[in-house]
Amino acid sequence: MRHTITILVENEFGVLTRVAGLFSARGYNIESLNVAPTLDATVSRMTLVTRGDERVIEQIKKQLNKLIPVIKVEDISHEVHMEREMLLVKLQSEPGSHDAIIALAEEVRAKVIEDAADSYIILELTGQADKLDAFISSLEAYHLIEMTRTGPLGMRRGARGFTLD
Amino acid sequence: MRHTITILVENEFGVLTRVAGLFSARGYNIESLNVAPTLDATVSRMTLVTRGDERVIEQIKKQLNKLIPVIKVEDISHEVHMEREMLLVKLQSEPGSHDAIIALAEEVRAKVIEDAADSYIILELTGQADKLDAFISSLEAYHLIEMTRTGPLGMRRGARGFTLD
Numbered sequence: 001m002r003h004t005i006t007i008l009v010e011n012e013f014g015v016l017t018r019v020a021g022l023f024s025a026r027g028y029n030i031e032s033l034n035v036a037p038t039l040d041a042t043v044s045r046m047t048l049v050t051r052g053d054e055r056v057i058e059q060i061k062k063q064l065n066k067l068i069p070v071i072k073v074e075d076i077s078h079e080v081h082m083e084r085e086m087l088l089v090k091l092q093s094e095p096g097s098h099d100a101i102i103a104l105a106e107e108v109r110a111k112v113i114e115d116a117a118d119s120y121i122i123l124e125l126t127g128q129a130d131k132l133d134a135f136i137s138s139l140e141a142y143h144l145i146e147m148t149r150t151g152p153l154g155m156r157r158g159a160r161g162f163t164l165d
Numbered sequence: 166m167r168h169t170i171t172i173l174v175e176n177e178f179g180v181l182t183r184v185a186g187l188f189s190a191r192g193y194n195i196e197s198l199n200v201a202p203t204l205d206a207t208v209s210r211m212t213l214v215t216r217g218d219e220r221v222i223e224q225i226k227k228q229l230n231k232l233i234p235v236i237k238v239e240d241i242s243h244e245v246h247m248e249r250e251m252l253l254v255k256l257q258s259e260p261g262s263h264d265a266i267i268a269l270a271e272e273v274r275a276k277v278i279e280d281a282a283d284s285y286i287i288l289e290l291t292g293q294a295d296k297l298d299a300f301i302s303s304l305e306a307y308h309l310i311e312m313t314r315t316g317p318l319g320m321r322r323g324a325r326g327f328t329l330d
Binding site for chain 1: 171176178179181182185186189192193194195196197198199200201202203204209210212247249250251253255257276278279281284285287289291301309310311312313314315316318319320322323324325326327328
């Protein structure tokens with residue numbers, strides 16, 4: 001089963017190594033990961049996607065909670081939540097393909113970040129992973145120079161937050 | 166100096182632990198990090214932001230290149246490039262604040278992801294880190310329930326890509 005885990009950690013150094021190490025020690029691959037600062041400069045928030053057995057994930061969560069810099073852990077896969085990520089793609093653009101690429105972007109409301117018409121186009125799209133995947137597929141006829149995506153952020157629906165207290 | 170480093174790695178397990186470990190071993194904090202799959206399912210791409218001495222970063226880059234699963238490393242801070250990230254914020258919404266929050270969102274073209282008018286609003290904004298920071302500041306008068314951001318993705322400008330070959 002796919003698990004999306006959100007973690008609040010103190011910005012001590014080495015914390016990322018230790019968190020990632022708990023997964024790799026059990027042979028669990030981290031499919032995607034985000035780490036970035038929060039409003040409190042001493043605290044970072046991670047969103048981590050992995051696949052695996054419920055029981056093993058439970059064990060990893062317990063071990064995460066035992067790490068001193070870990071403040072809070074939640075497997076939001078069990079909650080009503082949403083996941084969104086961001087994609088950037090750079091495509092080769094030529095007189096013959098430029099307008100078609102822009103039209104595809106407009107269809108899904110991708111943002112045109114750069115449009116060097118006779119050379120390349122950079123597009124940005126946000127949404128659920130499957131929407132991003134479908135968009136990438138729709139670009140198959142064109143020359144994709146480069147793509148990069150953030151991996152999902154996860155947030156519970158509803159008025160409750162995932163915060164320090 | 167702030168460095169934005171992009172890395173292509175084979176999806177062997179433990180690779181994240183090893184990459185992160187090279188930074189923590191030198192006492193370098195990873196300010197933000199993204200890891201997500203690429204078009205080639207066996208390869209992931211990371212974008213990592215850290216601050217430090219040019220010489221030390223050069224050494225870390227060399228060590229990264231020596232790790233078997235690391236395919237390519239680039240410090241794009243030295244290149245003409247752009248960085249964009251995604252932010253999600255959940256705000257408390259009440260009859261007295263709802264319209265003002267929506268107006269602030271429209272001003273910066275943030276997307277309204279959920280609008281439970283009498284309870285909470287979830288907004289999404291993409292762009293450079295300073296734009297996201299400024300938006301968060303502009304929300305100070307309202308009750309921020311939760312925020313999460315991806316950390317930046319980095320991409321060179323120009324037609325050249327950052328790919329396997």
